[in-house]
Amino acid sequence: MGDARGGSWLSGLGARAAGSMALPLREYVEHGAGAGVTAGEAAAGWGRLRLRPHVLRDVTSVDPTVELLGCSSRVPWGVAPTSLQRAVHPDGELATARASAAAGAVMVVSSNAGSTFDDIAATGVTWWLQVYLPSDRTLAGPLLDRAVAAGATAVVLTVDTPVVATWHPSEALIWDLADPAWTRVNFDPGYDDQPGSEKALDLGPHDIDWLRERTGLPVVVKGVLRGDDARRCVQAGAAGVWVSTHGGRQLDRSLSTAAALPEVRRAVGADAEVYVDGGVRSGLDVVTALAAGADAVFVGRPVLHALVEGEAGVARWHAALLTETVEALRLAGCRTPADTRDLLADDADEGPYPV
Numbered sequence: 001m002g003d004a005r006g007g008s009w010l011s012g013l014g015a016r017a018a019g020s021m022a023l024p025l026r027e028y029v030e031h032g033a034g035a036g037v038t039a040g041e042a043a044a045g046w047g048r049l050r051l052r053p054h055v056l057r058d059v060t061s062v063d064p065t066v067e068l069l070g071c072s073s074r075v076p077w078g079v080a081p082t083s084l085q086r087a088v089h090p091d092g093e094l095a096t097a098r099a100s101a102a103a104g105a106v107m108v109v110s111s112n113a114g115s116t117f118d119d120i121a122a123t124g125v126t127w128w129l130q131v132y133l134p135s136d137r138t139l140a141g142p143l144l145d146r147a148v149a150a151g152a153t154a155v156v157l158t159v160d161t162p163v164v165a166t167w168h169p170s171e172a173l174i175w176d177l178a179d180p181a182w183t184r185v186n187f188d189p190g191y192d193d194q195p196g197s198e199k200a201l202d203l204g205p206h207d208i209d210w211l212r213e214r215t216g217l218p219v220v221v222k223g224v225l226r227g228d229d230a231r232r233c234v235q236a237g238a239a240g241v242w243v244s245t246h247g248g249r250q251l252d253r254s255l256s257t258a259a260a261l262p263e264v265r266r267a268v269g270a271d272a273e274v275y276v277d278g279g280v281r282s283g284l285d286v287v288t289a290l291a292a293g294a295d296a297v298f299v300g301r302p303v304l305h306a307l308v309e310g311e312a313g314v315a316r317w318h319a320a321l322l323t324e325t326v327e328a329l330r331l332a333g334c335r336t337p338a339d340t341r342d343l344l345a346d347d348a349d350e351g352p353y354p355v
């Protein structure tokens with residue numbers, strides 16, 4: 001995977017994509033909220049964790065498959081929900097979906113997506129719907145019904161966005177330049193003009209239960225950074241808790257997800273699945289996150305960087321991450337993601353995570 005300068009294809013991805021994106025789009029993709037503290041610390045967070053590898057183990061055959069919400073995923077990562085994929089490449093979500101289907105990875109589809117749920121489902125990808133709930137919950141009904149009818153297998157409720165954090169682009173805001181066809185095509189026309197359609201400020205654990213009842217699907221809560229909140233989610237019926245800072249795009253100065261993950265895993269135990277995103281850029285990051293307690297990791301910006309090259313770019317990204325992940329598993333003496341559970345050095349005294 002090396003290139004002429006000795007870096008990997010994955011490590012050079014962001015810089016190469018930057019050259020292909022107009023400034024407003026680049027700023028939209030890359031920005032963090034506030035002073036960018038949390039966005040800036042995300043990747044370094046994984047580099048701060050230390051591993052205790054096993055040796056004298058047969059790693060001839062490595063199987064990176066994981067079971068997520070009862071379905072097999074051929075890789076221990078999935079695509080995080082991101083909007084404006086059609087601004088990055090005309091094929092948008094469909095290119096991401098085709099490449100992810102071929103890789104056997106889950107794709108989480110943003111409720112702001114610019115491709116219809118039916119078209120995404122037709123690629124054969126396993127997909128979960130991401131939602132923000134509006135003040136008037138009943139207004140979410142048609143979107144949820146459409147997703148269920150199109151075969152979404154889980155709902156991801158994003159809970160870190162009571163308001164969208166302020167940021168200051170240096171040029172025009174991409175949303176002002178974006179073609180309306182690139183976003184929110186799964187909502188009824190005029191949805192945003194209805195009273196009660198603004199993001200809910202009063203989300204609570206009962207919304208988890210409501211979503212589960214309303215859709216009949218497992219609910220994953222995205223944007224949890226504390227063990228006590230994770231427990232509340234599980235007690236309210238969440239099937240999964242997703243440790244995330246929204247890519248550092250919400251509360252600046254939030255701790256890194258690498259730092260938050262072990263506490264959340266401990267609080268949840270084996271009662272629900274735990275996912276993480278934020279700054280995962282390499283196969284070693286994937287293995288470190290698994291060791292720190294994640295059942296799977298999700299990735300946002302690098303998928304957009306790869307999507308500059310359409311389906312082929314996203315396919316190459318999955319392939320490169322797989323190569324690196326298998327190498328890291330072998331070096332750590334692990335044949336499966338489950339074997340990573342006792343690798344984290346900082347938690348050596350506490351033993352393996354209870355999963």
Ligand SMILES: Cc1cc2nc3c(=O)[nH]c(=O)nc-3n(C[C@H](O)[C@H](O)[C@H](O)COP(=O)(O)O)c2cc1C
Nearest residue numbers: 029080081082083110158246247278279299300301
């Ligand atoms: C351009 C962009 C758009 C995003 N849109 C959404 C979204 O619609 N819904 C959501 O829950 N998270 C959204 N996120 C957050 C991602 O799902 C994810 O939490 C974050 O990107 C992970 O960090 P990473 O980019 O370092 O991998 C977005 C992130 C980016 C960069």
